Amino acid sequence: xxxxxxxxVTNLAVMLVISIIVNLFGLNRxxxxxxxxxxxxxxxxAVVGFAGSFISLLMSKPMAKWSTGAHIIDGSEGTxxxxxxxxxxRLADKAGIGHPDVAxxxxxxxxxxxxAFKNSALVAxxxxxxxxxxxxEVEAVLGHEVAHIxxxxxxxxxxxxxxxxxxxVFLSRIVGYFVDRxxxxxxxxxxxxxxxxxxxxxxxxxxxxxxxxxxxxxxREFRADAGAAQLLGSPRPMINALARLxxxxxxxxxxxxxxxxxxxxxxxxxxxxxxxxxxxxxEALQQRG
Numbered sequence: 001x002x003x004x005x006x007x008x009v010t011n012l013a014v015m016l017v018i019s020i021i022v023n024l025f026g027l028n029r030x031x032x033x034x035x036x037x038x039x040x041x042x043x044x045x046a047v048v049g050f051a052g053s054f055i056s057l058l059m060s061k062p063m064a065k066w067s068t069g070a071h072i073i074d075g076s077e078g079t080x081x082x083x084x085x086x087x088x089x090r091l092a093d094k095a096g097i098g099h100p101d102v103a104x105x106x107x108x109x110x111x112x113x114x115x116a117f118k119n120s121a122l123v124a125x126x127x128x129x130x131x132x133x134x135x136x137e138v139e140a141v142l143g144h145e146v147a148h149i150x151x152x153x154x155x156x157x158x159x160x161x162x163x164x165x166x167x168x169v170f171l172s173r174i175v176g177y178f179v180d181r182x183x184x185x186x187x188x189x190x191x192x193x194x195x196x197x198x199x200x201x202x203x204x205x206x207x208x209x210x211x212x213x214x215x216x217x218x219x220r221e222f223r224a225d226a227g228a229a230q231l232l233g234s235p236r237p238m239i240n241a242l243a244r245l246x247x248x249x250x251x252x253x254x255x256x257x258x259x260x261x262x263x264x265x266x267x268x269x270x271x272x273x274x275x276x277x278x279x280x281x282x283e284a285l286q287q288r289g
Contacts, residue, residue, distance in 0.1 A: 041173060049166030057158040060114040061101070061122045064257045070105035070124045080130065084142075088123050091143050094231050095150040097121075109133070109248045112260035113145035114154055121149045129262075132248050133241060140228050140237035141262050147227025148260065153220045157259065160216050164209035172201035210272060217259050217274040222284050235285040242285070246278050 056063075064070065075085035081104070089099045098119030109129040115121030123145045130138060148154070176198030180186045184193040225242070229235035245263050253261045259274045 041170060045166045045170035045173070048169045049164075050162035053158045053161040053165065057116045057154060060116060060154065060257070064112065064114045064122060064124065064260075065103065067257065068105040068107065068124065068253065070103035070122075072101050072103050074102075083135070084125065084130075084138075087139055088142050088146065091139075091146040091231050092149075095146050095227075097146070097150050100146070100149060104130075108252070109245065110253055111141050111145055111262045112253060112257045113148045114257055114260050115149070116155065118149050118152060121154075123149075128248075133244050136237045137241040137244050140232060140241040143228030143231040144224045144238065144241075144262055145260075147224040147231065148220070151220065151223055151227060153224065154260065157213070157217060157220070161213055164212055168202060168205040168209050172198045172205055175201045214272050214274050218276045221275050221281065225281050225285055226288065229285060229288060235288050239282055239285050242278050242282050 065072075073081045073085060075082040084104075085102045088102050092099050098121075100113070100115070100121040100123045103122060103124040105124055105126055107126040107128055109126060109132050111123070111125040111129055113121055113123050123142065125138070125142070129141065133141070173194075176194040176196075177190075179197035180191050180194035184191065186193060225238055226235075228238045232238065242263075261275070263275055263278060
């Protein structure tokens, strides 16, 4: 319920901020004079901006299972599965959240957590990670994923994405309207200038917005590492797990869950990376003592 309230409050806050900015700069006079309904545009921007992110969040668990081939286990399948489920449940109890579903999938070393609600989330682990790490290191990774759930990271990232999407949609159409009416002197109905300028601005603003979202995603990885250290009572297991990942090639996850993985393969452009470099994460944990 708190997350739904946060979602609604954030949505309203975005619309309020945009309204204030428009009024401060006198854009409302230009908009009203040229027939653009500001209230309608704000509502449209908010719906478009948040709808996709919110629907993706609600569908995150089935989409994650479908895209990775993960299957839910209950611990009755064998000794390793029993240890995995019981460890996740124990960490969830420590974190004060409901027991997540636990799943396994075939693939290179990685793990992820997803789900719209912290008391009915999903933690999935790859066979490659289980085979390549010690139990203590796997436990640290599980602690990291449980910390993501306890921190509400999936919901918060969705809200951040919705906020920036709203600004992208709104501002791109304001620029498009300005180009069409002021630059191209079109005094009739919306012309081609509006559509072309809006399209270009959505691409440009969308790229800038992805930098903001990626930055936030990197910060939440540091927090989840710290959360794992707290759940395990020491940063050492998480440091060891991250060091182990340095010697392994992290498996690439489907786009739908890529931001939720324990690590992601290194990219060319650091600004767009959803995960900090492993060495920086290790340094942050070492500073905790």
